[in-house]
Amino acid sequence: MGDGEQQGERVQEGAERLRLLAAARSGDAAAFAALFAPDLDLAWRMALRVTGEPARADDALQEGLLAAYRHLDRVEPRNLRGWFVRIVQNAARDGERYERRRPTSPLPEVGEHGDDPWSRRPYGGSGEIPAPSAGEPAAVAEQRELAQRLRGALAMIREERRTAILLVDIDGYDYAEVAEITGVSIGTVKSRISRGRAELREILGDLAGNREAGRGVEEGR
Amino acid sequence: MIRPDVPGPDEGVMPPSLRAAYRATEPGRTAQPFADRAFRARIDQIATGRAAGGPLARLLRGLVGGPRLALNGAVLSAALILLSVGVPGVQPAAESEAVRSDATMPLAGSSIPGAVDSKIPDFAASEPPATPVVVIGMTGLAVSLAALALSYRRRRA
Numbered sequence: 001m002g003d004g005e006q007q008g009e010r011v012q013e014g015a016e017r018l019r020l021l022a023a024a025r026s027g028d029a030a031a032f033a034a035l036f037a038p039d040l041d042l043a044w045r046m047a048l049r050v051t052g053e054p055a056r057a058d059d060a061l062q063e064g065l066l067a068a069y070r071h072l073d074r075v076e077p078r079n080l081r082g083w084f085v086r087i088v089q090n091a092a093r094d095g096e097r098y099e100r101r102r103p104t105s106p107l108p109e110v111g112e113h114g115d116d117p118w119s120r121r122p123y124g125g126s127g128e129i130p131a132p133s134a135g136e137p138a139a140v141a142e143q144r145e146l147a148q149r150l151r152g153a154l155a156m157i158r159e160e161r162r163t164a165i166l167l168v169d170i171d172g173y174d175y176a177e178v179a180e181i182t183g184v185s186i187g188t189v190k191s192r193i194s195r196g197r198a199e200l201r202e203i204l205g206d207l208a209g210n211r212e213a214g215r216g217v218e219e220g221r
Numbered sequence: 222m223i224r225p226d227v228p229g230p231d232e233g234v235m236p237p238s239l240r241a242a243y244r245a246t247e248p249g250r251t252a253q254p255f256a257d258r259a260f261r262a263r264i265d266q267i268a269t270g271r272a273a274g275g276p277l278a279r280l281l282r283g284l285v286g287g288p289r290l291a292l293n294g295a296v297l298s299a300a301l302i303l304l305s306v307g308v309p310g311v312q313p314a315a316e317s318e319a320v321r322s323d324a325t326m327p328l329a330g331s332s333i334p335g336a337v338d339s340k341i342p343d344f345a346a347s348e349p350p351a352t353p354v355v356v357i358g359m360t361g362l363a364v365s366l367a368a369l370a371l372s373y374r375r376r377r378a
Contacts, residue, residue: 025279027272029264033255044250058252062260069267073279073286076376146242169235170243 018077025072032069039081042171042181043088049166050092050159060095064088082180153203161196164189283373291368298361305354 023031036043040061047060064087068075075083154162160182167178168189175193179186254260274282285292 025271027268029268032264032268040254041250045247048248054248062254062257065254066263066267069264071286073282073376143242143245146239147246150239150243170240
């Protein structure tokens with residue numbers, strides 16, 4: 001597909017979003033659902049990276065959607081995606097704060113990662129990624145272990161740096177898109193990524209048993 | 222959706238093995254918020270409120286949804302103008318003409334015959350409204366309203 005075609009598609013997409021935004025503002029619920037449908041996965045993933053638990057990310061997404069609909073008159077059409085994603089992220093943080101004040105189940109002890117929910121509940125209530133089962137292929141088990149090391153290292157760096165690294169290195173967004181999603185300048189994104197990667201290299205290099213992963217990051221420089 | 226094979230701007234910084242491992246272990250979204258009946262009911266409730274308002278309510282919502290700084294500026298400027306010009310019914314000028322013109326009336330509780338209350342202020346000769354304050358207030362209000370209108374137009378563009 002040529003650049004011209006891609007640009008044409010983007011313009012069409014933008015016009016369609018504007019139409020949906022106008023309809024949603026005048027009370028069309030179906031238009032509202034269609035307006036943010038392309039961003040639901042990203043927003044949910046960002047919420048998951050705050051809460052560390054899919055069920056809480058689901059809640060945050062719902063709360064974020066309700067808040068977005070209530071405040072639809074405040075948004076500028078040129079950055080709908082970033083606005084929506086940040087609303088969902090804030091809903092996730094609010095949920096975490098609420099849970100911290102009123103814990104319904106005993107939480108695992110706070111370790112070296114501080115009180116960061118992301119490190120406490122990586123994708124489940126138990127606090128750990130499930131151990132590989134006996135019949136699991138070695139490659140899958142290795143992959144799981146690598147992911148756990150990376151996740152542990154990521155939990156040790158600041159949230160805004162972690163978010164930028166995850167968006168660029170894991171999700172494949174470019175700097176401009178990350179700037180739009182996180183609501184900061186491209187320069188800030190570059191700085192966060194650069195500092196985050198440096199920290200990550202250091203942590204992965206320092207962790208016992210993480211030599212291989214550390215070398216991998218080092219090689220990629 | 223995670224982009225399957227779109228390289229990041231710095232492909233290679235995160236080794237592909239780490240990246241693949243992370244992606245493989247990160248869960249995906251399975252819940253559909255709009256399929257939840259209770260959630261849909263809440264959305265419909267908001268939608269009904271929006272649809273019922275009409276164009277005037279939409280304009281008001283649009284203005285109220287403007288930048289906080291401009292909103293606060295407009296409110297403060299309006300308050301400044303009202304305070305310096307005076308709110309009708311509260312300002313001293315609203316005092317009855319009888320009280321104002323009776324400065325020569327003998328004091329009711331005075332033991333001295335013919336004594337008058339020299340402390341009764343002459344409101345007719347009171348200070349004019351603080352003009353510079355009104356000008357500042359009007360300027361602030363105009364700037365704030367312009368910022369609100371600009372923001373409204375940008376959001377509706």
